[in-house]
Amino acid sequence: MTVNVAFYQCSSCWGCHQSLLNLHLGLLPVLPELNIKYWPAVLDYKFSDLEGYEDGSIDVGFIEGMLRTEHDVHGAKVMRKKCKLLIAYGTCACYGSVKGLANQWSREELLQRKFQEAESVEEPLNMVTDRDPELTEITESVVNLDKVVDIDAYLPGCPPKKENILGAVAFLIKKSPENMNKSSNVCATCKADPCLLEQGKLCFGNVTAAGCDLMCPNSGDPCVGCFGPTNNQDEGKAAKLRQMLEGLTASQEQANVISSFVILYNGLPVQGSLYLAADPLRKIALDAPMEYSDDISGAALKALAKSPNYTFMNGNVCSTCDRNANMTKTMTKIKRVHEGLPDTEECFLNQGYLCMGPVTQAGCGGICPTSNSVCSGCYGPVFGITDQGARAISTMASMADVDISEVEDKILDPVGLFYRYSLAVAEINKKVNDTK
Ligand code: SF4
Ligand code: SF4
Ligand code: SF4
Ligand code: SF4
Structure with missing residues (x-):
């Protein structure tokens, strides 16, 4: 269709x-x-x-x-x-x-x-x-x-x-895999013995449609629901799984399994950049109000919400930049972009060039630093930051060991530099933009 x-x-x-x-x-x-x-x-x-x-x-x-x-x-x-x-x-x-x-x-x-x-x-x-x-x-x-x-x-x-x-x-337009079989579940062909649930592992094969060739549980890894919901759950194991989730304070490893399940089972976007306003994982991370469904996804989300070990993973441009390995978090001078030819391996900030990578959402693959240009922040603020410019200023100020006169001489257009793409949504701009 x-x-x-x-x-x-x-x-x-x-x-x-x-x-x-x-x-x-x-x-x-x-x-x-x-x-x-x-x-x-x-x-x-x-x-x-x-x-x-x-x-x-x-x-x-x-x-x-x-x-x-x-x-x-x-x-x-x-x-x-x-x-x-x-x-x-x-x-x-x-x-x-x-x-x-x-x-x-x-x-x-x-x-x-x-x-x-x-x-x-x-x-x-x-x-x-x-x-x-x-x-x-x-x-x-x-x-x-x-x-x-x-x-x-x-x-x-x-x-x-x-x-x-x-x-x-x-x-x-994602389509179901051709070999997906919603009338069966992963447990039906699982060879794990004993069942991973008996080993205390959170395995979601019992609520997941059959058809997968990889069969992670056969290698000792829990099924995280890649094939999505089945119409024919293994009721006994599904009940045991829910019981485990309800009493759980998830460790980091368990929280990772649960969040993978929520993403894959519900078909949330996993690639960088596209994100859903209603993404439940983001809501948990923001402590935003949320209604939990009565099914296994709701139980999984509740377990995540109460786990102190769950961290919402959302990278910044630095996390995809090769220069990150050489970042020393110090800046002893400030340079404007036309001054000198930047070293191609050292982090821009360490060289004095004001790079917005630390406060900018990942997704582009670090295209600008790879081409020896600073990141100017075009993918917008990293998740959870409401004011990209203010965060950039505080991040760079915490690294900088420079005289204030250098700041005044070299940063001629602070709004254009720090808020180039996000002024319209920044906290600072709320008054003029609050029309809804
Ligand atoms: S719950 Fe997991 S380990 Fe247990 S039988 Fe089902 S797929 Fe296999
Ligand atoms: S600050 Fe810029 S150059 Fe440094 S690691 Fe981040 S993106 Fe790369
Ligand atoms: S300016 Fe945009 S495309 Fe370039 S590195 Fe930053 S986020 Fe990526
Ligand atoms: S300025 Fe706006 S319309 Fe033009 S490329 Fe950038 S995001 Fe797209």
Whole structure:
């Protein structure tokens, strides 16, 4: 069965859609699975086409860009009505990106600068009094998408790497393995003797569909539910497993098994970058309110929530950067990026170049440090950080042993440096962006 998809653009540079188009032949394996309902970047769709679809008739909608006009706001709301699952596609949609820096000024100041004062202006225009009334209104500030509509999943990156895009699309159209057999379970062909449950190990084979060739329990490793739910549980073993979970204070090893189970059994995205707003593991990590289902997933989540040994794993760019091994967490000078040629192996921060890797979510594979450029933070804040810029400042300040005059001389645009992609969602910006 094909998946109905729509791609919508709010105010943006179109780079994310360009990135999608740049997949070229890479799109071929997934295109037959997609029924494209709206994609004006490549075909002559009209907005009325989108408005004409029945509410909820589009399975997945991708929105690029942030909200800078009233039409953006309206378009985002129409997408929310038409799409079952809405994805914030790219850093503009997730965090406001570079355009969010405009929130340092009022709308009037921006219009005046652009249409009256900019060096390239030959015929100044007063865009407050002389604007074409047919034009959509500019919003007071850059509004982040999820302040106006509920977003189900986020795919950051400026633009997202093609592997992230393909990973996200593959996640959305994922198919069951051909050999999956929901009418049986893993226990039915398990040769573990004694059963791992009798050995005190949390094995989820009893609630998992059969068909797997690997059969981890045969090698002494618990089944973590890769094949998803079966319709035919081994009731006796499933009851024993639940009993174990209910009385458990999970060790780190057990917490790892349970979190793998929650991800694989429920088909949560495992690759870097795409993340679901409703991801239960994130909710546990944030101590956010959550309703636990009455099934095995709910029992597993409850066990995780009460385990002091469970840590939500979410890497930063440093965790995927080869220079990390050489990071000494000291910075005795500050350099601007054009000063000198950076060493290709030493951590940028140790060399004095201000790299946002420690506070930036992993997912790109450390593409910039690999090309000898500092990370500027485009994948947005690491999970749990609400203010990427403030965290960057405190991280770097804790490493730095430099004179304050050097800070003043070398950091000429602190907002542009530390908040380049996330000003619109930062705590500091909450006042102007709280519209929902
Ligand atoms: S996230 Fe980056 S590439 Fe995508 S639209 Fe925004 S500025 Fe352009
Ligand atoms: S619970 Fe695990 S170890 Fe026990 S029989 Fe089932 S698959 Fe095998
Ligand atoms: S700070 Fe930058 S250079 Fe250093 S390890 Fe992190 S990403 Fe790599
Ligand atoms: S290294 Fe940093 S700036 Fe470069 S792509 Fe990755 S997250 Fe973006």
